[in-house]
Amino acid sequence: MGLLVNEPNAVKAIKADVKNFNFYYGQKQAVKDVNFSVYQNKVTALIGPSGCGKSTLLRSLNRIHDLYKGFKTEGEVILHPEQINILDKSIDPTFVRMRVGMVFQKPNPFPKSIYENVVYGLKIRGLKKRALLEQKCEESLKAAGLWDEVKDRLDQLATGLSGGQQQRLCIARALAVEPDLLLLDEPTSALDPISTSVIEDLVIELKNKVTILIVTHNLQQAARCSDFTAFMYLGELIEFGETNKLFTKPQNVKTENYITGRFG
Amino acid sequence: MRKSPMKKDKNRNNIMAKDPILAKHNKTEKLIKSKNIKDQLFYLFGFLILVAASFILFALISDLFIRGASRLNFDFLTHFPSRKPEAAGILSAWVGSLAVMLVTSSVSLVLGVMTGIYLEEYAPKNIFTFLIELAIVNMAGIPSITFGLMALGIFVYQFNFGQSILTAGLTLGLLVLPIIIVTTREALKSIPNHLREAAYSLGASKYQIVRDHLLPYSSGGILTGMILALSRAVGETAPLITIGALTFIAFLPTPPIQSTPPFVSFEWLWDGFTVLPIQMFNWVSRPQEEFHINAAATGAILLMLTLILNAGAIWLRYKFRKRYHW
Ligand SMILES: Nc1ncnc2c1ncn2[C@@H]1O[C@H](COP(=O)(O)OP(=O)(O)OP(=O)(O)O)[C@@H](O)[C@H]1O
Ligand SMILES: [Mg+2]
Numbered sequence: 001m002g003l004l005v006n007e008p009n010a011v012k013a014i015k016a017d018v019k020n021f022n023f024y025y026g027q028k029q030a031v032k033d034v035n036f037s038v039y040q041n042k043v044t045a046l047i048g049p050s051g052c053g054k055s056t057l058l059r060s061l062n063r064i065h066d067l068y069k070g071f072k073t074e075g076e077v078i079l080h081p082e083q084i085n086i087l088d089k090s091i092d093p094t095f096v097r098m099r100v101g102m103v104f105q106k107p108n109p110f111p112k113s114i115y116e117n118v119v120y121g122l123k124i125r126g127l128k129k130r131a132l133l134e135q136k137c138e139e140s141l142k143a144a145g146l147w148d149e150v151k152d153r154l155d156q157l158a159t160g161l162s163g164g165q166q167q168r169l170c171i172a173r174a175l176a177v178e179p180d181l182l183l184l185d186e187p188t189s190a191l192d193p194i195s196t197s198v199i200e201d202l203v204i205e206l207k208n209k210v211t212i213l214i215v216t217h218n219l220q221q222a223a224r225c226s227d228f229t230a231f232m233y234l235g236e237l238i239e240f241g242e243t244n245k246l247f248t249k250p251q252n253v254k255t256e257n258y259i260t261g262r263f264g
Numbered sequence: 265m266r267k268s269p270m271k272k273d274k275n276r277n278n279i280m281a282k283d284p285i286l287a288k289h290n291k292t293e294k295l296i297k298s299k300n301i302k303d304q305l306f307y308l309f310g311f312l313i314l315v316a317a318s319f320i321l322f323a324l325i326s327d328l329f330i331r332g333a334s335r336l337n338f339d340f341l342t343h344f345p346s347r348k349p350e351a352a353g354i355l356s357a358w359v360g361s362l363a364v365m366l367v368t369s370s371v372s373l374v375l376g377v378m379t380g381i382y383l384e385e386y387a388p389k390n391i392f393t394f395l396i397e398l399a400i401v402n403m404a405g406i407p408s409i410t411f412g413l414m415a416l417g418i419f420v421y422q423f424n425f426g427q428s429i430l431t432a433g434l435t436l437g438l439l440v441l442p443i444i445i446v447t448t449r450e451a452l453k454s455i456p457n458h459l460r461e462a463a464y465s466l467g468a469s470k471y472q473i474v475r476d477h478l479l480p481y482s483s484g485g486i487l488t489g490m491i492l493a494l495s496r497a498v499g500e501t502a503p504l505i506t507i508g509a510l511t512f513i514a515f516l517p518t519p520p521i522q523s524t525p526p527f528v529s530f531e532w533l534w535d536g537f538t539v540l541p542i543q544m545f546n547w548v549s550r551p552q553e554e555f556h557i558n559a560a561a562t563g564a565i566l567l568m569l570t571l572i573l574n575a576g577a578i579w580l581r582y583k584f585r586k587r588y589h590w
């Protein structure tokens with residue numbers, strides 16, 4: 001089955017281009033020949049049934065797989081405007097991660113203070129001035145919608161926050177370093193409905209500042225916050241296009257089955 | 265015994281046998297009950313062992329304390345050994361033990377933590393790494409007197425360090441190195457990967473992750489291992505006798521702080537020494553009964569030191585668990 005693309009109407013700036021991307025865990029191929037573009041200052045949602053390779057694809061974009069052994073990638077992911085191939089082994093993974101931030105499915109704050117969590121990325125980029133760090137900390141926490149809840153206890157352990165607060169803290173931490181591209185891997189899967197809607201609003205608001213690629217199991221969430229949607233199935237990209245078109249007039253029968261809840 | 269919910273109630277059993285759902289329920293209850301009995305047996309067994317172990321420990325300690333009671337006073341701590349048992353004290357021994365432990369902990373902490381971090385975080389999985397790991401495992405099993413022989417050959421004769429605090433500290437440092445390496449690795453292993461991923465995803469380098477995350481998060485485990493290692497090293501006698509530590513020392517090492525510039529002195533590293541267990545050994549081997557009292561008192565103090573160190577390890581572990589949980 002070929003790839004069907006709802007061509008976007010207007011030409012838009014592209015942040016990243018995924019080209020002929022293949023991914024193997026040992027012998028097992030987890031992602032098969034995926035092609036799509038991530039548009040600048042837009043939210044792109046990655047949907048598909050469990051185990052279809054969404055996390056694998058997302059984690060490739062900031063080279064987190066490099067921490068582990070026994071994987072292989074093929075193809076290219078070009079990051080614009082630098083035009084560098086993220087997957088290229090000769091590119092320093094920290095160079096990539098400095099530009100591409102990530103928020104994981106499970107909140108993973110450091111067992112340090114809330115303040116230390118938010119400014120850690122800035123500190124390793126060489127920022128030392130306390131006043132500037134404090135200002136950035138406040139800005140990021142405000143952007144993540146957490147400031148009012150934690151402003152009086154920035155020196156307390158981040159692990160003492162609730163799950164939803166921890167996840168927003170992780171978003172603030174990723175935002176503080178102003179990444180070009182922000183990867184969100186099911187950021188709301190462990191959260192209650194209220195925290196979820198806070199984060200969804202946040203995603204919509206944030207796209208003025210940063211390009212977002214979000215993995216989600218929640219189709220309403222994809223429909224609500226994203227501009228583009230990619231549907232993956234068994235490692236293949238089945239359909240990619242503008243969200244409203246993909247959800248109202250899916251071109252592929254698999255996509256239609258999935259979004260109407262007939263499988264997955 | 266707790267009251268069983270399954271009283272011998274014929275009527276109830278009859279009803280249960282007829283109704284399939286109730287019968288199933290009945291089965292489950294029986295299963296739980298049999299598990300409870302096993303649990304209780306296991307609990308009883310463990311409790312008995314604990315009581316036995318505590319009793320032996322208590323008997324040992326109280327025996328030492330009762331025998332040494334007449335010598336357990338402040339003067340005993342502030343006097344040098346002497347030919348007259350009533351006048352003899354353990355000043356040079358406890359200062360010597362302290363000085364040796366200082367060298368031991370510095371050496372084993374630096375080497376052990378660095379080795380642990382290398383093996384856990386940096387080392388590639390190959391035959392070379394495997395051989396290092398094998399060597400460390402074997403090192404933990406080597407009899408301590410063998411370390412003494414090695415130290416005699418290398419530190420005393422080859423490097424000419426003499427029968428000094430430095431030689432003793434290095435010897436015991438190597439002796440407890442495997443403990444530090446293993447506890448460091450265990451502490452690093454217990455740090456979940458998602459914390460490493462979080463730091464990497466922000467652009468941190470490997471060195472920054474070790475410095476800012478792995479070391480602080482594992483410091484509780486490492487310190488605990490360090491204290492346990494010290495509580496082993498402080499009682500070691502054989503390797504120190506092998507390197508030729510003296511048994512009768514009536515002087516203190518050179519003070520580390522001097523009144524003239526440069527104020528700090530490392531001269532003490534080269535001084536002769538004795539330690540608590542050697543002092544104890546020396547007194548036990550005398551024929552006079554009075555010296556045996558001194559030995560018992562020294563033993564009591566050594567035991568207390570070990571217990572305090574162990575209690576410190578437990579306290580540290582508790583404190584760090586509370587801070588670093590994920
Ligand atoms: N470390 C690994 N080693 C081997 N196979 C893996 C590994 N991680 C994932 N896989 C396999 O790769 C495939 C894709 O996994 P991935 O985690 O990307 O799925 P996903 O789409 O994110 O699923 P979910 O929605 O459940 O998170 C799965 O079949 C999975 O079993
Ligand atoms: Mg996933």
